[in-house]
Amino acid sequence: MKKTRILLSQSTDPWFNLAVEDIIFRSMSADQRVLFLWQNNDTVVIGRAQNPWKECKTDIMERDGVKLARRQTGGGAVFHDLGNTCFTFMAGKPEYDKSVSTQIVLDALASIGVNGKATGRNDLVVEDEQGVRKFSGSAYRETIDRGFHHGTILMSTDMSRLADYLNPDPKKLQAKGITSVKSRVINLNTIVPKIDHKMVCDAMIEAYRHYYDTEIDIEFISPEASANLPDFATKFAKQSSWEWNFGSTPQFTHQLSERFAWGGVDLYLDVTHGIIEHAQVYSDALDPKPIELFGVALAKKTYTVDGMRQAITAVIEQVPEYQAQLEELGSWLGAQIQ
Incomplete structure (x- = not known):
């Protein structure tokens, strides 16, 4: 050698x-x-x-x-x-x-x-x-x-x-x-x-x-x-x-907020190695159910647009009457995490 x-x-x-x-x-x-x-x-x-x-x-x-x-x-x-x-x-x-x-x-x-x-x-x-x-x-x-x-x-x-x-x-x-x-x-x-x-x-x-x-x-x-x-x-x-x-990233927290016609959203994401470990969502929407379901659906998703889309899709399947609201939320969130 x-x-x-x-x-x-x-x-x-x-x-x-x-x-x-x-x-x-x-x-x-x-x-x-x-x-x-x-x-x-x-x-x-x-x-x-x-x-x-x-x-x-x-x-x-x-x-x-x-x-x-x-x-x-x-x-x-x-x-x-x-x-x-x-x-x-x-x-x-x-x-x-x-x-x-x-x-x-x-x-x-x-x-x-x-x-x-x-x-x-x-x-x-x-x-x-x-x-x-x-x-x-x-x-x-x-x-x-x-x-x-x-x-x-x-x-x-x-x-x-x-x-x-x-x-x-x-x-x-x-x-x-x-x-x-x-x-x-x-x-x-x-x-x-x-x-x-x-x-x-x-x-x-x-x-x-x-x-x-x-x-x-x-x-x-x-x-x-x-x-x-x-x-x-x-x-x-x-x-x-x-x-x-991306996944080797140290732990971090991302806080986001936005106001929509149907209500405001405050979202806190705890991310470890590119995976959302915990999501806490607050909203003054008249019916908070879809937002609460979204917070649950985000857990263990990747911190990516695809991860957000998967969570939104899962919630739409549970509450299809809120599809337009959830798609608006998903589009905004996907733009924020890029």
Whole structure:
């Protein structure tokens, strides 16, 4: 088995790339070191303990075909498109040292004209007339005998879309997860106009080879060339699942209220791992029965539009004379939880 490896993904699917990252990290020997370079198309990547409904505009993401991907590490939510390059450095202990991987990134960028520096919050920055500007964020993961450092490099990301997806509408959520720290960012094409993914990858590979003073062949990874990745199908199924990307959300409470022609509704949802554990509904409707039945029907449903629809359908079957009222309630609620 090779001691030093360079892997270059030919896929832009975030679920594929994060699955590859995790499998390589878990299966590598403790005396190996790996550089994995990859790129995701139109994705919001959230930290392991984050709440997607708090961090993201999930309805806008669904409309625009933007994927949600939960990573194994902590930290904040970030938007990825093809103007962004991702890197992962893996190594066994005691060799694993995030200051070494950080320096390799800085050396690589310096070779193409970007003079960056590291800051205390796991970021890489440059300074311009507007001050200190972030172009790279990192997160880390360690086990007993190995560790990895992964991060992003903003080259030409569409900043307007970044703001669209990462500025959620106010929702009365008391989240027990982690809220992203928002920082001023910069694309490196303002410094190196022709920068692109290949240029960054070539520079990173050269800096990596130079640091370890060895010639290393590049291994190309793709969905068609994943047969040698142990248990890949199972890992990919988990990485792409609703249960992992949404259902792994820490417990939170969502409070909603609205007034309809037939009465007002106050709704409190306790959600754990994306499942509604308890729903408390209050209403001044003249006949509260359908609202009370709806509160009961919400229990154990997923915190999704489909979950709301299932509960509404179940209540309509019990009290069909209130179908119009219940459908109005369901349409409003479905729009609120996206």
